[in-house]
Amino acid sequence: MFDVLDSHEELLKGAWITIQLTVGGSLLALVLAVLFGMAGVSSSRWVRGLNRVYVEFFRGTATLVLLYWFFYALPLVGFKFAPMFTAIMALGLNVGAYGAEVVRGAIISVPKAQYEATIALNLTPTQRMIRVILPQAVSLMLPPFGNLLIELMKGTAVVSLITIGDLTFRGKEIQQSTGETAWTFFWILVFYFVIAQVLQLFVRFAERRVDRMLGRRPSRDTSLATVSASAAGTGVGG
Amino acid sequence: MPQSDTAPESSEPKDEAPAPSLEKATGRTGADGVPAGKDPKPIDAAPLPKGGAPGITFEKVVKRFGSNVVLRELDFTVAPGERVTLIGPSGSGKTTILRLLMTLETLNEGVIWIGDQTLWHMDRGGKRVAANQKHLHEMRKQVGMVFQQFNLFPNMNVLRNLTEGPRRVLGVSQDEAVERARELLELVGLADKLNAHPTQLSGGQQQRVAVARALAMQPKVLLLDEVTSALDPELVVGVQDLLRDIANASDITLLCVTHEMNFARDISNRVLMFDQGQIVEEGPPEQIFGEPSEQRTRDFLQAVLAS
Structure with missing residues (x-):
């Protein structure tokens, strides 16, 4: 087995490539998700259309075919x-489309009352979004996002099909040279x-930070002392 | 840092300031830091708007939600610095009036004036056209609003709730904004909650912060939308007293929607009784509550006082 x-x-x-x-x-996906997610709640019909085109196209196409x-x-x-650039583009564009829907959904789930309070304080539309709505979203x-991140990581396995030496690709090489089919793929799974x-x-960790920013848990939680000590600073909105 | 020991996040602090009479009797200090009983705060020294408050005029204002007409050709005027309370049954359009003034709803027909400027219209080449965002932004500078549900920003502590608007919108320096926030928190009796998180405060305390946040923008018109309706009964009086003191100490033009008739009597120069989007009766509070002339008003007051 060993x-x-x-x-x-x-x-x-292989793992390093993965x-x-x-x-x-995921960085590309995150940027695309935030940009197109915000486009999805724009007051302009054209900008919203941009969001629809991007989301529908890249959500509706297989990553592998995109890669090919x-x-x-x-x-x-x-x-x-x-090849690496190609793979990152394909993965980022695909997962970014799902992410854009997550961002759009999160923004419209922030209570309308919060939005009204930003108007009452006379914040500009950009300030409303950056200072109040996004931090809460x-x-x-x-x-x-956690789900998508792990989906994306597992989805990287498809790049072995365009000869990138990722974890799956190396696994297949080892399997062929050793003949240890079961154990090879067992370790790849691990x-x-x-x-x-x-x-x-x-x-x-990110969830805890944000919860604390939103006052959903005490700011000096002893059980988190070790975690929070390693990352001082303010929350997303800070 | 927020003091989690003073206010557990899950439970409301129980020792919120009780009714003033009780405070006087016991001589204790309310949990929200209001020195009770002795040494009343010199509230007129506080940083409240003075002078220059505009009047408000509604001219044949119509507001519809779909086929439901909420305001039908409504006309009324509020004098500069006047304090007006709107009463009436639910759905009579009171809150819609405040929301139109805060630009939270769009106007269907008619004109709303704040001072000598139109809120929803602007002048372009001698023609009155629909206001653009820039005009609305300018007009909103005069108006502040306190909401029924407080609507504090949970992603900011109390201090930043109070400084964010002045800094980002009015261009006030950080130091000045903080200084002013301190004064205002002092005014509302929450000087010790500067760094607290909104979720650590009781409803009454959150509403006090919301009042301070609205005042931090130095509005000349203040809109109060059922500001004590969401509070526990024992917290209502404290917030009402605060608002009455603020109203007395400033020249702000005040529009208030409330179901608390005592508060309406206390705070206003004039009461407007609404029904089905129109004014049924208006007059000084003594008249409206003492000897209303309209049957509709009598029925409404009877129903409210009986509840």
Whole structure:
């Protein structure tokens, strides 16, 4: 069972690629989600239309096909990208579409009374969004964002099909050279699971920070002392 | 940092300031820091708007929600610095009037004047056209509102709730905004809650902060929308007394919607009785509550006082 781990260098290299894809893809997805999510609540019909087009197109297309399209089809018309860049684009665009819906839903879930209070204080539309609405919406976004983040991480496995040496790709190599099919894929599963748990930890931490900003838990919770000590500073709205 | 020891997040502080008479008798200090009984606060020294309050005029104002006409060609005038209470049954359009003035609802027909300027219209080449965002932003500078549900921002502590508007909208410096916030919290008896989080405060305390937040924007017109309806009965009087003192100490033009007839009598120069989007009767509080001339008013007051 541990024979497979003789190839641990290969596995770690693969895991590193998977992590890079996850970080790159989720950062792109986050930017797209916030931009297009806010577009989705715009007062302008055109801007809202932009949100619909983006969300419907990239939510409705398979990541793998998107990947093939970037990797095999675009070079035919003269656009050639590095495989990693291609993979991050495909993952980010796809997950960003789901994220945009999360952001839009979270923004419209902030109580209307909060919005009215911003008008009564005469904040400009931009100030309303940045100072009051988004900071409160973040707490609603985080749990679904956690799901998307882990989905994205697991979804990176498809890049093995465009010859990127991620965790799954290395696993298949090891399986072929050792013939240890069951154990190879067992350890690959364990690797993915561990990465997912670490991601989940980050999301939990963010949730606690935001809860504290919104006064949903005491600011000096002893059980959080160790966590909060490592990250001083203000909340999202600060 | 918020003091979690003084106010557990889940339960309301029980020792909120009781009715003044009780405070006087016991001589104790309310939990919200109002020195009770002795040494009443010199409230007119507080940073309240003085002078320059505009009047308000509604000219044939119509407001519809779908096919439901809430205000039908409503005309009325509030003099500069006057304090007017709107009473009447639910759905009679009282709150809609405040919401139109705060630009939370759009106007269907008619004209609303604040001072000598139109709220929902502006002048372009001698023609009266619908106001744009810039005009509304300018006009809103004169108006402040306190809501039934307080609507404090939960993503900010008390201090930032009070400084955010002055800093971002009025362009006041951080130091000045903080100084003013301190004065206002002092005024509403919550000087010690500067760094508290809104969720750590009782309903009465949150409403006091909301009053301070509205005053921090130095409005010349203040709108009070059933500000004590969401409070526990024992907290109502404290907030009402505060508002009456503020009204007495400032020149602010005040429009107040309330179901508390004692408060209406206390705070206003004039009472308007509404029914079905129109004024049924108006007059000084002594007249409206003492000897109303309209049967509709008598029925309403009887129903309210019986409840």
